[in-house]
Each structure stands twice: as C-alpha cells, then as structure tokens.
Amino acid sequence: MLRVFEFFVDNKKTELNPVFDIVLGYHYPEIVSALQVTAKESLELAKRIVSLGLGVEEYHEQVIRCPFCSSEYTTVRFHCPFCNSTKLVKEVLLEHLGDGTIAPLSAFKKGGADAIVCPVCKKALAKEGKDYRTVGVWYGCLSCGKQFDTPKNTFLCLSCSKEFTTQELVISSVNKVTIDKAILEDFSRRHLILRPLLSVIAEVGYEPASPGTMTGKSGYQHSFSAIGKDKDGKVYAFDIAVGSPQVEESAILNMFAKVLDTQPAKSYIICMPSLNINGKKIAGVYGIEVVEGGSMTEVSKRLKEAITGNRDGGGEADAKVKADAVAVGRKAGN
Ligand SMILES: [Zn+2]
Ligand SMILES: [Zn+2]
Ligand SMILES: [Zn+2]
Structure with missing residues (x-):
C-alpha cells in the first residue's frame, strides 16, 4: 500500500483509470508498471484502497463476463433467428426516391463498383439524400436463405469457448478509483x-x-x-x-x-x-x-x-x- 501511495505522490496523480487489454482484461496499468504486479493484483490493490477508505470508486465501464469462467474476453455472435446459423451477410438497404424501389446495395451496384444504378428502372443515381437514401439494414442467412432485419445474438467466451445468452451473461463494472485528497x-x-x-x-x-x-x-x-x-x-x-x-x-x-x-x-x-x-x-x-x-x-x-x-x-x-x-x-x- 505504501508503494501505491509513493507512486501517486511521485507521479502527482490522484486517480487510477482502468484500461482494457485483450489478454489481461480490465486492469490498472499504472499500478502494474509502477509496482511490477500482475493485472489481477492491480485490481485487488485498487479494491483495497477503497476498502481501507483511502479512495472512492466511480463507475467507469460495463464489463460483460462469461458465466462459466468469469473471463471478460467475450464476443457477440449473430445468428439467423430461423435456423440459428451464424453464416450471415449484412447489407445496407437503399431506396430509389424516384420510383420507391428498395433493394440491397449490391443490387444497385450491378453496373460496376462505383456506379449506383436502380435495379428496376435502370437509372443511374447520383447523390445520396437527393435521388436515393439509406433506409436500413438487411441480414441474409446463407444457410436457410431467409432474410431478416434483426439477428438473434449470443455471446462467445474466447477463453473457455463456451457460448451463452443475454439471459446468462454476467454484468459487472470496472471503476475509476480516486484517492482521498486529504489522505494523499x-x-x-x-x-x-x-x-x-x-x-x-x-x-x-x-x-x-x-x-x-x-x-x-x-x-x-x-x-x-x-x-x-x-x-x-x-x-x-x-x-x-x-x-x-x-x-x-x-x-x-x-x-x-x-x-x-x-x-x-x-x-x-x-x-x-x-x-x-x-x-x-x-x-x-x-x-x-x-x-x-x-x-x-x-x-x-x-x-x-x-x-x-x-x-x-x-x-x-x-x-x-x-x-x-x-x-x-x-x-x-x-
Ligand atoms: Zn428506379
Ligand atoms: Zn437461417
Ligand atoms: Zn468462459
């Protein structure tokens, strides 16, 4: 604890800000480098500062954790709501304002990469907002061929490789720690x-x-x-x-x-x-x-x-x- 305070004094700091690292998860890098401790120990030290009444915590960021192994190293996966496949394509939907044609961007690009041409009336469209507009997004399932605008999502833990749902995930938070000025x-x-x-x-x-x-x-x-x-x-x-x-x-x-x-x-x-x-x-x-x-x-x-x-x-x-x-x-x- 003494060394933590020495670090604060030497660096004229009063705050500890958590930083996310893809391998280490959230931790306090300043404590890690100043005291040569692990990311996990930096979290414990920050907790001790707070529990000893030497500083206060303030919400910094939401952290989603794996319900199986508690890892923060998770990612979201989108699924087809019909067949649960994750083989999806996402496309922007455009509307030709002149005739009301709505189709995915790829259908408007049949004439070449740079030209935007209405797939129905074959008119070349010049400017977004003037003769066409983006009306939304569209997902297509490559497994069952169905189209939908909202995919189902699940989470994947990149540490233990288990999948979990929004209902199962664990939400925690990581906090900024501010040291009591008088104590410091x-x-x-x-x-x-x-x-x-x-x-x-x-x-x-x-x-x-x-x-x-x-x-x-x-x-x-x-x-x-x-x-x-x-x-x-x-x-x-x-x-x-x-x-x-x-x-x-x-x-x-x-x-x-x-x-x-x-x-x-x-x-x-x-x-x-x-x-x-x-x-x-x-x-x-x-x-x-x-x-x-x-x-x-x-x-x-x-x-x-x-x-x-x-x-x-x-x-x-x-x-x-x-x-x-x-x-x-x-x-x-x-
Ligand atoms: Zn058209
Ligand atoms: Zn499907
Ligand atoms: Zn896990």
Whole structure:
C-alpha cells in the first residue's frame, strides 16, 4: 500500500483509470508498471484502497463476463433467428426516391463498383439524400436463405469457448478509483520528509530502515518513522511529527512510550515546523532530541549536525569514562 501511495505522490496523480487489454482484461496499468504486479493484483490493490477508505470508486465501464469462467474476453455472435446459423451477410438497404424501389446495395451496384444504378428502372443515381437514401439494414442467412432485419445474438467466451445468452451473461463494472485528497496530502507530507530523513541516516553511516520496527522489553513491536543501525548494531530511532502551527507535546509522549520499551541508543524527533514549549520540556527530561525546521533542507542539516555532534561528543565522553574506569581498575589492582 505504501508503494501505491509513493507512486501517486511521485507521479502527482490522484486517480487510477482502468484500461482494457485483450489478454489481461480490465486492469490498472499504472499500478502494474509502477509496482511490477500482475493485472489481477492491480485490481485487488485498487479494491483495497477503497476498502481501507483511502479512495472512492466511480463507475467507469460495463464489463460483460462469461458465466462459466468469469473471463471478460467475450464476443457477440449473430445468428439467423430461423435456423440459428451464424453464416450471415449484412447489407445496407437503399431506396430509389424516384420510383420507391428498395433493394440491397449490391443490387444497385450491378453496373460496376462505383456506379449506383436502380435495379428496376435502370437509372443511374447520383447523390445520396437527393435521388436515393439509406433506409436500413438487411441480414441474409446463407444457410436457410431467409432474410431478416434483426439477428438473434449470443455471446462467445474466447477463453473457455463456451457460448451463452443475454439471459446468462454476467454484468459487472470496472471503476475509476480516486484517492482521498486529504489522505494523499498527509502521506505526501510524511513521504517528502521521510525520504530526506533516510538519506541523512545513510549519510551519517547508519543503515536506514523505514518504517523502523524495534521489539521492546515487553515483547511488543514498536514502529518508528525510521531507524538507523550503526556498525556495532546500535539502533537509533527517528520519529516525524508535523503540526500546525506547532507540534504538540503528545508527539513526545507517544515517542517516549516506544523509547522506554525499546531503548534505542539515541532518539530523535523531527518536529515541523516546531515543537511547543511543553513538548520541549518533556523531551529534555526524557532524553529525546528535538530537531525543528520549517523545511526539510533545514531539518536535514540540523539533524546531521545533531547526530554527528552527539556521536563525536558522546564518543569523547565514552572514552573519558573508559579511561577513568581503567584508572580506577588500576588503583583497585594496586
Ligand atoms: Zn428506379
Ligand atoms: Zn437461417
Ligand atoms: Zn468462459
């Protein structure tokens, strides 16, 4: 589902339009090519978008299906209403306005391919609408020789080769899917933040993952916007919070519940554009580092500084603690 939304955001699209293919039937080609899924899977994905309430369907086209195998690959067949034969010829009927002669077009063309000559009075006719007109169509059965104006029709399934009637056929529809604009905008915002976040995590040398799941001491799996893993296997947690006009402290409380259980090496929360005062106080107490910024460029820069600053600073502090410990150990040993 994430990839479907990425596709929408990347291509600035809000609609999925079904397209018919003679082999695949109706499907959503954009999903097929963007996600490398089958035509059938594209229909399932579109259905899921709708069932999850992320988009709405709108009738696009009627689809006739085979009642035996459900294939959309069907064709109509015309039959003689008298003997059921499918060997039919269809012709246009012309009327010579001068004498009222009505005959099939072929009878008017006996004099040559281009000339139209009345088969009764033998007069050459010049212009349709002026001296002759089309009055209808005519079907002839090549099996029984009868003529009629309305053939009987049945359907043929080109997949399973079975025939079926109008009474038996299955009518279904294929729909256009329109993604809910608010949901897409929300996703877009997060997505546009998430991608630069992942590149910062990679740039500082961590292995990024999103969504970042960590299993807590409770055994419960928590999910952060992203996590980064360093060479030593230490995991850093990153959450994204967007607020208007500011991010509220609840974002910190939410993250802290996860941090408490999963104990990442360090936790960062990106607050766009900024975090309210209470949130900052709580974040300070809980040891969650807040990175604010109005744009992702700003956030990326600050986050990078924060991570490298913590690492370098933290590294020195660690080294000092270790040195002290060694010193203490030596003293104790002496
Ligand atoms: Zn005539
Ligand atoms: Zn017939
Ligand atoms: Zn069939």
